[in-house]
Amino acid sequence: MYSIKVDTHTHSVICEHAYSTIEENVRHARKKGLKGIVSTDHGPDISPFDNHLHFYNLDIIPTTFYGVRFFKGAEVNILDNTGRVDLKEDYLKRLDFTLAGYHRINKDLINEKYITEGYLKVLENPYIHCLAHIGQPAYKCDYSLVVKQAKKYNKVIEINNNSFHIRPGSEENCLEVAKLCKENGVYIAVSSDSHIATMIGDYTKAFELLKKADFPKELIVNRTLESFTSYLKSMKKD
Template sequence: MKFVIDTHCHTMASGHAYSTVIEIAREANNKGLEMIAITDHGPEMQGASNIFHILNQKVIPKTIYGVQILRGVEANIMDYDGKLDISDEHLQKLDIVIASLHEACIESGGLDNNTNAIIRTMENKNVDIIAHPGNPVFPIDFEKVVKKAKETGTLIEINNSSFISSRKGSLNNCIEIARLCKEYEVMITVGSDSHIAFDVGRFDKAIEVLTSIDMPEHLIMNFSTKRLTEFLKIKGKPRFSTITPII
């Protein structure tokens, strides 16, 4: 498996990460990546930067050390109706948007409420990826979520960090989610969820999950920058449309 994209990277702006955009890009280049997404936490995460920092990513060059840079965010799901901590007006200006459930921003509401939170989030056309859905703290109906992802054209993330340093107990959940994505032909993306540059492009445990269920390569977004940019164009991202550049 030749991964050329990492869709989930955090800088110091997240408040609990330890590298800069430049350091992440340099490490990505060292590892042969062609594209990375800068997806710092939304403003309701404790210690995260405010919305002005997120929007000012427009000053970040599109390419650093030969690596294409997507200016994005990991927005926090704030309630069971899928409300995010960033307005649609602001999300529309970014290249890529991840959304996820975090204990610091929302309490687990049980299987039904958690599932509804993610389903309603996927109904937001600005959301491109649901991150770490296998988190056992937030039980969900995997099949409903995967089917909704197919309906809405949302990517499901297999999060490498979930098997190393975060969200203990995610492995079996993620295997089942990946299996369902294979069954229903739902695209996935693999994210390192790196919080230090050295972990950018680290996909070792996620690869083990995908290999274990023989995930077809055509369902994995990380193998082609062209495929991802076409996806983002379809999703209406300004940078990849012919209408207007990102502002």
């Protein structure tokens, strides 16, 4: 039986395609029995406006409210195969946990080699903690190389519950990724990728996949608040 106490991928109305406020997300997290959430709105490359100030000003939000630990985060966009992302380092430094993923690049550039190169480079960034939804078929990569690079830099690979709904064909890829993480001792984060508060804490499909992979609980970085904060402490930069 798997249990996740920190949802590491949640969106708010800062994204034009999400429908709940941060406060509503926190309230629902409490209702679901979670101990923490990470607010990970998209970076400016796929935002309808320049939202740099959103990430800069997250410091005003209490670290704990309604009994839930709040972590400052972002889902930044990987812009090419060189590791560039759409938030500058000065902003990344202010965050607790940052996801990076492909969302919108020139379709003529998309091939497995190009996407793999991008993931390998972004994993070198000390302010990126986790690769988001790498099982999506639209941006397929060499999973073995990427997982080994994650191991080298003590980074996390996400198993995204929402992928099984909105990214058809993800399940087979995610199962391969989970098995590789298990074999290589790489941490995963199980997340809802919620775009409305009621999605927070829903990991049903992800749990089914982890069961198929016989995935060890000890490698789920967000299984408890303590395991998650311990990981963040280990990655803290001066």
